[in-house]
C-alpha cells in the first residue's frame with residue numbers, strides 16, 4: 001500500500017509540477033481515501049447425495065460399481081479442481097442387490113391381449129364396393145335380386161357404363177365393379193372372417209415390457225453422488241463506483257490470490273479464534289483461515305508465501321471476502337481466485353473540480369484524473385436549467 005507521501009508525490013508528478021513542488025499541491029487541504037478493488041471468483045464444488053431404488057430389466061453385473069453401507073459417510077476424495085465439470089458417481093448399497101425371475105410372464109412372454117392368445121382376430125368378410133359406394137349398385141333391384149316395377153334413375157353425374165345385374169338379371173342397370181352385389185369379398189381375410197392378429201403376428205404371445213422380454217430383472221438400492229461447480233463472481237470496489245475497474249489495467253500492480261485446498265475452509269470456530277485479537281491480528285488469522293496467502297511475488301509482500309503475515313491489502317481482501325466464504329451445504333472443495341489493487345482517491349481544496357486516482361504500478365504509481373462528481377452534478381444541473389429556460393421561452397413565443 002502506498003504511503004500518503006508517495007500518493008501526493010505521484011499527484012504532483014501527474015500535474016507536471018517540477019520535482020516535488022509542495023506548493024503546487026500542498027499536503028494541507030488534500031484528502032486521501034483508500035479503496036480496495038477486488039475482482040475474481042470463488043468456485044465451490046458442491047455435492048449432493050441421494051439414495052433410491054434402481055431397476056434393470058434382464059440381468060446386470062453390478063460388481064464394477066462401488067459399494068457403500070452409509071451413503072453419507074462414504075468417503076470420496078475432494079476434487080483436484082473445484083471448478084471441474086459436473087460429475088455423477090453411482091454406488092450400490094451393500095447387500096441390496098436382488099436378481100429375480102419375472103413372476104407375471106413366462107420367459108419374458110405373456111398372452112396377447114388383443115387376440116386373447118388365439119393368434120387371430122375377427123375380420124369382416126365383405127367390404128362395400130368401391131365402384132358404387134353410396135350410390136345404387138343396381139337401378140332395378142338395389143342389390144336385393146327383386147326387380148322393382150320401375151327402374152330408378154341413374155345417380156347424377158354418373159358416367160360409367162352400367163352392366164347386366166347378376167342378382168336380378170336386368171340389362172344395363174348394375175355397377176360395373178360389383179355387378180349389382182354392392183359389396184366385394186374382403187381382400188384381407190379373403191372372405192374367411194378371420195385374420196392374423198397384428199399385435200402378436202399370429203403367435204398368441206407378446207414380449208413383456210416390464211422385463212424387456214427377458215423374464216428376469218434386477219433391483220438394488222442405488223446411491224448417487226453428483227458434484228458440480230458453483231461460481232460466485234467477486235467484483236468489489238469498496239466505496240468507489242464500479243467503473244473504477246475501468247481506471248485500471250493489467251499492467252498495474254495487482255496482487256493475486258489463487259488458492260485451492262482444505263485450508264481454504266474457515267474452521268467452524270473461526271469466530272472464537274479471532275475474538276480478542278487486534279484488528280490486524282484478526283485479519284491475519286482470517287487470511288490464514290481462508291487460505292489467502294499472497295502469491296509469490298505479490299507486491300508489498302516481503303515474506304515467504306507460507307505462514308506469513310499478510311500485507312494490509314491482503315488482510316483487507318480477506319475481510320472483504322469473509323461474508324462470501326461461509327461453507328455452503330454440500331461444499332466439498334473451493335478455489336479462491338481473485339486479484340486486488342488498492343487505489344488512493346485524492347481531492348484537494350485548491351482543485352475542487354478534480355479527483356485524482358493514484359493507481360499502484362511499477363516502477364512508479366500512475367495518476368488518473370477524473371471529474372469531481374460534484375462538478376459533474378453541477379454540469380448536469382446547468383443542462384437542466386438551460387432546458388427549462390428554453391421550454392419557458394418557447395411557451396412565451398407561442
Ligand SMILES: [Zn+2]
Nearest residue numbers: 112115197200
Ligand atoms: Zn394377438
Ligand SMILES: [Zn+2]
Nearest residue numbers: 138141165168
Ligand atoms: Zn339387380
Ligand SMILES: [Zn+2]
Nearest residue numbers: 129132175178
Ligand atoms: Zn358396385
Ligand SMILES: [Zn+2]
Nearest residue numbers: 123124186189
Ligand atoms: Zn376380412
Ligand SMILES: [Zn+2]
Nearest residue numbers: 102105208211
Ligand atoms: Zn416379465
